[in-house]
Structure formats: C-alpha cells, structure tokens
Amino acid sequence: MMNDNLVQYAGFWRRFAATLIDSLLIALVMLPMLLAIYGAEYFEGGAEIKSGWDLLFQLVIPLALTVWFWRRYLGTPGKVLLKVKVVDAESGNAMTNGQAVGRYFAYLASSLPLGLGFVWIVFDSKKRGWHDIICRTVVIKRDAG
Numbered sequence: 001m002m003n004d005n006l007v008q009y010a011g012f013w014r015r016f017a018a019t020l021i022d023s024l025l026i027a028l029v030m031l032p033m034l035l036a037i038y039g040a041e042y043f044e045g046g047a048e049i050k051s052g053w054d055l056l057f058q059l060v061i062p063l064a065l066t067v068w069f070w071r072r073y074l075g076t077p078g079k080v081l082l083k084v085k086v087v088d089a090e091s092g093n094a095m096t097n098g099q100a101v102g103r104y105f106a107y108l109a110s111s112l113p114l115g116l117g118f119v120w121i122v123f124d125s126k127k128r129g130w131h132d133i134i135c136r137t138v139v140i141k142r143d144a145g
Contacts, residue, residue: 009127010084021078106131
C-alpha cells in the first residue's frame, strides 16, 4: 500500500510536457513512414481511414507501444525523461495489463467533453485525470516514494 505522505504526485504541467515530448517522438517516427507509404498527398485529405496501414499507424502501433512502455518503464518516453511514473494507485506497483489497456482507452473519457478529464488533474488531491480515476492509477515523481 502506498503511503500518501511519502508520495509526490506529478502535476498537470509536468504531465502536459511529457505528452508534448511523446507527441514529438511519435511524429518523428510516424511521419517518414506515412510519407514513404502514401506520399505527401496523404496529408492533404481528410481524417478518414485510407487503408489498413492507417489502422496500424493510428490505432494498433500507438496502443501497443504505449502499453509496452507503461508496463516496461512505468511511463512513456516523455514521462521517463521528466522523471515520473504511472503506477497502480493502491499498491504503487506497475499497472496490470488490464489497467494499462483500460487507461489508454479511458483517455477518451478524459478528452470528452473539451478535455475536462485532463484539466481535472489540476483540482484532484492526487493529481489524477479521469483516466487515472477510472483505472485506479496515479502518476508520481520517480524520486519519491
């Protein structure tokens, strides 16, 4: 069981910065691949799924990589660089596979409406977003607890 007195929860801005780092890394990896497969005209069209490659690049790879990073390193590269980790809220241990997959899809709940589930991090005593609350996780500083 985690001792709340010894834990430092990661706040909104640190988590937001980690997301920006992750988004940049994803773009650096995915954009060249999409350009190689589709060419520049890919980026001129709408947001529709154009082929199986789109499903792979927009859904499968991000899900698999995010869950793998959460399970292996307790955070995505941005969170690791900013010295925070995502853990089970009760034990302080790594998330289960179910928690990790659920947390990934619970981002949808945090996104709608208007990203309020992410803004909730500012107001929650343990700095949890709705996705954390739903999946019983917290984001804490690595040098704490």
